[in-house]
Amino acid sequence: MVSAQRLKVNLPDSPPPQVIHDAVCPACCCLCDDIALTVRDGRVESVENACQHGRAWFLSPPKENVSAASIDGASAPLDAAVAAAARVLRAARYPLVYILPDMASEAQRLAIGVADWLDAVVDTATSGGHAPSIMGFQNAGKVTCTLGETRNRANLIVFWGTNVVKTYPRFFTRYSAEAKGMFVPRGRADRTCIAIDVAENETTRSVDNSYFIRPNADFEVLNTLRALIGGIRLDADRVVRQTNVPLTAWTELAEQMKQARFGSIVFGRGLMHSRGRHANCETLFRLVAELNDHTRFICRSIRAAGNITGGDKTMTWRTGFPFGVNLARGYPRYSPGEYTADEVLARGEADAALIVGGVASERLSNAAAAHLARIPAVYVASRHEPFTVNPTGQAAGTKIAIQTAIHGLQSAGTMYRMDDIPLRTRAVVPSPLPSEADVLRMLEDHLRGG
Template identity: 35%
Template sequence: MPERVVSDVVCPFCGCLCDDIEVVVRENRIVEVREACALGTAKFMSLSVGERITKPLLRVDGSVRQVSLEEALKEAAKMLADAERPLLYGWSSTECGAQAVGVALAEVLGGVLDNTSSVCHGPTVLATQDVGCPSCTLGQVKNRADLIIYWGCNPMQAHPRHMSRYTTFPRGFFRERGVKDKKIVVIDVRHTETARLADRFIQVELGKDYELLAAMRAALKEYEIPEKVAGVSRKDILEVVELMKNCQFGALFFGMGLTMSFGKHRNVDNAISLVKDLNAYTKFIIMPMRGHYNVAGANTVFTWETGFPYAVDFSRGYPRYNPGETAANDVLQNEECDAALIVASDPVSHFPAKAVKHLASIPVISIDFHHTPTTEISKVVIPAAVAGVEVEGTAYRMDTVPIRLKKVVEPPEGCLPDREILRMLLEKVCEIKGVETPVVKHA
């Protein structure tokens, strides 16, 4: 049986967007994945072993039946067009072309458009809007950084190749000896797998990151700080601050430990401010550890098309942005939205029960390739081809480097790219609404 090896494949799992994957294909089936981590491998391999959806489904009165794509789209278009405040959510695990059609659809519908950043790095966006964000591409860190700090994130579990590919272990141009040329500091509430690889671990009390950041900023400016802050001794704080001040190039990576804990965007605000302060002494950058492989792309596309990165409300015809009022959890928990389109996402698994309860009570359309708890509650389920494996397109890495996703195998019959499905849906919605279909050039 002839085998085909596709090289330099881009992994469509996490924000690392590793583009050195080798995929071995036999008779249009992926039989082996090389270089990828466990998460990436699981994604590539899941297509043939997982609970794949291959037929459009329509759920009526509790029973599910297979329907034609045409019927599914017609039903979906009607549900969306009939809604007063539809929610269009997901977008972070598909390519940018689909995202662009999504924006047009939201615009025509006067809907609320949100991506998964509202439940991951939304607070980082808010903090950036407050104080900015000095950052760089990952190669800058690889080639120059001699101090790496991971704060409230656990790359060994969530971004398994981050340390080996970009930060800690690789040799860089000015860091020829690799890890020997670098110091690694981990700040977390738990002594995680990542922490176990660090030169230094600082255990912060849960929910007190803001205090610790404030103490570090104070120490940096040579103010007196208390004996103990957020469970961390003054000695430890001063030593870490010294490390920061005296490095040649420092990089602080942070995750949900800051964005989800008490303080949320204020934690991130303070972390960014610390890094800004540090630039008076040395070179220092900060970067969020983006989760979904193209959540950065969703922010990027939404922004160039609407001006805003997430939580965009078109109910007045023009884009309005006010997280707290216009994010997915807001419109769900306040029981405002009366229909939902979910694209490549599973909010039923990842939203709080209160939001899920409302979602389960309204008509939902899912475009996805696997059965998930969200497809379980959906009235219409449309099977999609998998972006980055069965469909080409663009994705933006966590440092907003755009990379071309590859197609390595053909999708199952009847599974179309998200952007094609959305285009057809857009056309049908425009027909019902009696408006001209906007041309989406980008896709």
């Protein structure tokens, strides 16, 4: 019989945990880069400095499926799946490449290269989210700055149509309201925080003063503030009827904005997607520019999770346009309401699709998702698209799925923070799966080979 002591002596020592400092959390567009991770036996054991969303992202990643590739539901070697993907996409007359945000900008660049080889329509998740802000920016320009500058300088912050306290908790504590900065050393005590929204939420309850406006009245409110800042007299009855808030309250806010040492308007989907959409954003950008006649003022849009800002940057770098680009004629054509993934699918035009870096059906209208389910499609992502394969092969076209390593956890690359700052994510745990960039590089080689 072997003694317990002897057993203990013969057992190999379990490797000590590895502590990784200053890791980037890719779970939302804040990309907090001060996360400490303890990694043991190939998985993250503990997370420090992250909010509850970030902790959950690192501690409960999606289940990994090591049979990484499949063709029509049957497991296939990676090479065979990529070759089949190239055949399917090359055979299409009007292919779509849809770039989603769970991937590095290096992979986004390769996806645009693939679209170029295919003469495809190429679009990103921005078309279904942040597009109104981009279009407003194209019309009016934008006065903005980095999150670091807001943190160090802003003594008035207006949260407009965004519940950051709930969705991005550390935006509130690390970059804005509660953060201590160079010129606001006491943090929250040195700042005035205001919220403009249609209903009470966690953010309106955390600020000094809230304005509850009529739904879809953002355009009217923005123009009320522009008029007051420009010294134009307004009809008090009309203002309260249109905005739900008395003129005296708007006059007080306009004065507060002019008197701020450094002001910031942080806006979200509530403003971007209410009636007016890109006209709201354009009017906001004009309001902020006009405020700079009186003081220093900027605006900052809150983006969705993942590398969505990187998609805009990479698309603009490679095609000259931020989203919704048609490469069918061999040169880029941009038409925001025409060449988006949702439009070309919902109109039944795309006859094959490459979906990369996320789950497309979560972002598409019912008509677009239904058409995507009917056509041949290649999915390259760490999360599988919930498509159904018709065993008769009649209704659904060929479906090729290639599972990739989880970006920011199992594979490294560049991501862009919401303020356009690029940050490098790390592969903190190993994975046998390829990255999106690995797969797209193989696919591009096939397409290039003719």
